[in-house]
Amino acid sequence: DVKVTQSSRYLVKRTGEKVFLECVQDMDHENMFWYRQDPGLGLRLIYFSYDVKMKEKGDIPEGYSVSREKKERFSLILESASTNQTSMYLCASTLRGLEADTQYFGPGTRLTVL
Amino acid sequence: GNSVTQMEGPVTLSEEAFLTINCTYTATGYPSLFWYVQYPGEGLQLLLKATKADDKGSNKGFEATYRKETTSFHLEKGSVQVSDSAVYFCALSDSWSGSEKLVFGKGMKLTVNP
Numbered sequence A: 001d002v003k004v005t006q007s008s009r010y011l012v013k014r015t016g017e018k019v020f021l022e023c024v025q026d027m028d029h030e031n032m033f034w035y036r037q038d039p040g041l042g043l044r045l046i047y048f049s050y051d052v053k054m055k056e057k058g059d060i061p062e063g064y065s066v067s068r069e070k071k072e073r074f075s076l077i078l079e080s081a082s083t084n085q086t087s088m089y090l091c092a093s094t095l096r097g098l099e100a101d102t103q104y105f106g107p108g109t110r111l112t113v114l
Numbered sequence B: 001g002n003s004v005t006q007m008e009g010p011v012t013l014s015e016e017a018f019l020t021i022n023c024t025y026t027a028t029g030y031p032s033l034f035w036y037v038q039y040p041g042e043g044l045q046l047l048l049k050a051t052k053a054d055d056k057g058s059n060k061g062f063e064a065t066y067r068k069e070t071t072s073f074h075l076e077k078g079s080v081q082v083s084d085s086a087v088y089f090c091a092l093s094d095s096w097s098g099s100e101k102l103v104f105g106k107g108m109k110l111t112v113n114p
Helices: none
Strands: A004-006 A010-013 A019-025 A031-038 A042-049 A064-070 A073-078 A087-094 A109-113 B003-006 B011-014 B019-021 B023-026 B031-038 B044-050 B056-059 B062-065 B075-077 B086-094 B102-104 B108-113
Touching: A004 A087, A010 A019, A019 A031, A019 A087, A019 A109, A031 A064, A031 A073, A042 A064, A042 A073, A073 A087, B003 B086, B003 B102, B019 B108, B023 B031, B023 B086, B031 B062, B044 B062
Parallel strands: A010 A109, B011 B108
Antiparallel strands: A004 A019, A019 A073, A031 A042, A031 A087, A064 A073, A087 A109, B003 B023, B019 B075, B031 B044, B031 B086, B044 B056, B056 B062, B062 B075, B086 B102, B086 B108
16 A cells, blocks of 8 residues: 655644655655645645656745655755644655556644744 | 635535535546545545546445536435545546646535434
8 A cells, every 4th residue: 555654743833943844655656745735725736746856836835845855755844934834734646647646645744833 | 727616515414314515627628537535634535536528436335427518526425424524525637738736626524423
């Protein structure tokens, strides 16, 4: 089975802190994604990556950056956390090709910025 | 651009009731359509999918049929159980453009009471 893990289930940070959210997948997937999930807004794509060192902006990239130095790991970075970044963050991965559209999700990180 | 509109709820049903969750979409090209489910405290997982018009996806007693003429992919289950309590997301991918991103609806929270 595909396994996508995220470094923390719950995280509390202060305004202005630099925050790293880590995601690791164990199935050699090429594509990885970061979403945030908010009540009434569903899932919104922040960034995605098709390959190592490659990144593309999603729908709401402002205030975030990403890093993909190894195929299995995709990091989301909040350079200076703000209260409006309090949210649930979900990582996902998928193969490329015919099965590319079936995404596998991690359990999520609930981030609170005080 | 591509979009998904689904019932948002929340919805509360009694065990063994019939469930329908409406989902309609707007897309260019030939999207694949999905239903994802998020159980409490977990990430999303694929429930079912359909890749072309008139396909029926099914899993765990849930069904959805890809209706191109009405641009719909409604989710149904004949008899819900308490264990079906979750948030349900409709989603599409635009395989024509080669995009491997998914566009999600806002999700619908279902609670099933015994």
